[in-house]
Amino acid sequence: MAEPQHTLDCDVLIVGGGINGAGIARDAAGRGLSVVLCEKDDLASHTSSASTKLIHGGLRYLEYYEFNLVRKALIEREVLLRAAPHIMWPLRFVMPHAPSQRPALMIRAGLMLYDLLAKRELLPASAGINLRTHAAGKPLKPEFQRGFIYSDGWVDDARLVVLNAIDACEKGATILTQTVCSTLARKAGGWEASLHKSGCGDFRVNARYVVNAAGPWTADFLHSALPKEGRGKLRLIKGSHIIVKRIFEHDNAYIFQHPDGRIVFAIPYERDFTLIGTTDLDYQGDAGQVAISEDEIAYLCGLASQYFVKPIAPADVVWTYSGVRPLVEDGADAKAVTRDYRLEVDSEGPPMLSVFGGKITTFRKLAEEAVDQIAKALGNRHGAWTHNACLPGGDLFGAEPQNRSVLEFDNWVRNVQGRYSWLPPLLVARYARAYGTRIHTLLGKKEDIAAMGEEIAPGLYAAEVEYLRRYEWARTAQDILWRRSKLGLHLPPDTGDKLQVWLGANPFQYKQAA
The missing domain is CATH 3.50.50.60 (FAD/NAD(P)-binding domain)
Structure with a gap:
């Protein structure tokens, strides 16, 4: 650069x-x-790095009659999945139902409308499920015996x-x-x-x-x-999330309804964790200094504990993040702002x-x-x-977006793992998810682990850091560990300091990527 x-x-x-x-x-x-x-x-x-990391139509916006917004988002959902299948993928959401909530028939009708508002080629339709027999029912309290399941997508937002x-x-x-x-x-x-x-x-x-x-x-x-x-005018709405150790083994996400009308998600995250969020609060402070409050942590832990057998306490939280969403001011309650x-x-x-x-x-x-x-x-x-048009790295099977890239992504990863068999398979899988076809730019003509350079931290080699500096504007340890990746969740707490020292000792001549 x-x-x-x-x-x-x-x-x-x-x-x-x-x-x-x-x-x-x-x-x-x-x-x-x-x-x-x-x-x-x-x-x-x-x-843009503090979202709930969903590519979705916004199911809850149906109750505010935002049909055009939902339809527009649902159309884009599959356009984006095809364009970047490495950083996005389909995700099934389980909605447990309790008698105190809206009638089951009303929820089912809403989900059917959600299915029908836009054409679907990649995502399965919604359905009712028996939580006493479905895998998603096991982590939930026994009073949740029925529920619904529907489709949306996940994205690495940063x-x-x-x-x-x-x-x-x-x-x-x-x-x-x-x-x-x-x-x-x-x-x-x-x-x-x-x-x-x-x-x-x-x-x-x-x-x-x-x-x-x-x-x-x-x-x-x-x-x-x-x-x-x-x-x-903008209305600033604060949204906060917590990360805890993984609390369920299946790959579905949950959507929980709170009596105050808010929606909270519990989503499989970074293999070993569960992401829980978000809050919706009006925010008046410095948008550059936003952070989660103790009340928000307690709120998210308390709501999740109403559903899961194993209660979640603030002490279980391993990381948090908060962001300010700049929304169009329309005088509505925070959770309903368009x-x-x-x-x-x-x-x-x-x-x-x-x-x-x-x-x-x-x-x-x-x-x-x-x-x-x-x-x-x-x-x-x-x-x-x-x-x-594909986004960089999304052209798994050609320059144009294809359903095949989404549906056959795991097969593509296995082929890449075979090509780079000298690297640990889990590391190749991480590279494939982060960089897609640009893994070949990262690894180039390397043929052994020694060519990756110094292992700065477990699984973080100099070759990857140099790639991020050359092609992705990474400057600091924070850029690398928390935005270009989420390695900060997996590595020892002092990794950031060690990486920053390494960056200072190994200056990089930045050039505009070509």
């Missing part, structure tokens, strides 16, 4: 390196527009952002992390921005169009750049598009709609293209 020149000229400057910014950069670069993206921290360092950035970069975009947009001003014929990159100083970007995809800071950035009354998005364009001079709201499942569609507007304003006639 090359150091920036004194001045960069581009068609589109994107501020924000979360899923929306990265998705827009990818789409725009693929249409031949010159793109610069700046992110003040690491890619996906805030909201890696999804990185893959979009990689694709954008390989299509010509300049991706600048640790880079703050300090000033932005309209000039004759375009925008002039002052950027400050950590360790590199200040430089200027001249852009014809600006995209404000700053997530929780979108409204603040818009108001500072273009002060005006009546602009779009997850739909709004694109707001100020065209009184060189245009600026600001992204308000959204959810990770619909990021590709949001990006497509945004770039449609950008392309029209800039006279670009390329047209939309991402619907039928």
Whole structure:
């Protein structure tokens, strides 16, 4: 990743390196527009790495009559699964039912509607299940005797952002992390921005169009750049999650209903753990310093303990994470605020598009709609293209997305394990899940374990770290252990300090990935 020149000229400057910014950069670069993206921290360092990690339609939004939002998300669910089968996969969700909840017939009708709102090719339909005989019933309290099962998808959210950035970069975009947009001003014929990159100083970007995809800071950035009354407002909703040691052996997830109307998931996570979340609380503090509270931990433990035979206590929590979801303000209760998005364009001079709201499942569609507007304003006639394109590493059986890539992923992994039989099979499986076909870039022509370089921590070799630094903008131990991977959950607590020392002792000459 090359150091920036004194001045960069581009068609589109994107501020924000979360899923929306990265998705827009990818789409725009693929249409031949010159793109610069700046992110003040690491890619996906805030909201986009703090989701519940689901690709889903949002079953609970049906009760708020958000049928268009749910349908749009359900359509995208299978588009994304095909595009990136290495970092996404189908997941079955078990919903235990109790007499105190909505009538079973009502829930079954809702699930049938969920099945029918969009075409399904990859995911099985919903069904009723007997929890006294189904494997998912064993960890549950005996009073839960019946339930329902339906399909959605799981995603490694932080890696999804990185893959979009990689694709954008390989299509010509300049991706600048640790880079703050300090000033932005309209000039004759375009925008002039002052950027400050950590360790590199200040430089200027001249852009014809600006995209404000700053997530929780979108409204603040818009108001500072273009002060005006009546602009779009964001409502910040805090969502927190806890991670505990694995509390059930099967591969299904659970969806639990709370009497207060909230939904909490319990999801198999990183092989050895269970992810439980999320909370929905209005948030007024610094979006960059959000953290779980003791009350939230107690809430999630208490709700899960209402369902599982084995109670979950705060002492069982091995890790937590929290994020602030920037949602469109509509005056609703926190749990009911719409997850739909709004694109707001100020065209009184060189245009600026600001992204308000959204959810990770619909990021590709949001990006497509945004770039449609950008392309029209800039006279670009390329047209939309991402619907039928794999994300980097997702081209298991060819360049176009295929059902086969999702349905035969495990077979593909076994073949890769055979090709790299000199590596432990579990390590190859982890590489395959993280990098897909780009495992071949990581391993190259290596033929033995010695070629992987130093084993910095158990299962973390210098070759992987160098790959992440060269191609994925990883700079720190935190980037590597908690966003590019979740190795931080599996390795000793002092691994981060040791890795940071290693990074300092082995400086890397960053170049723009090609």
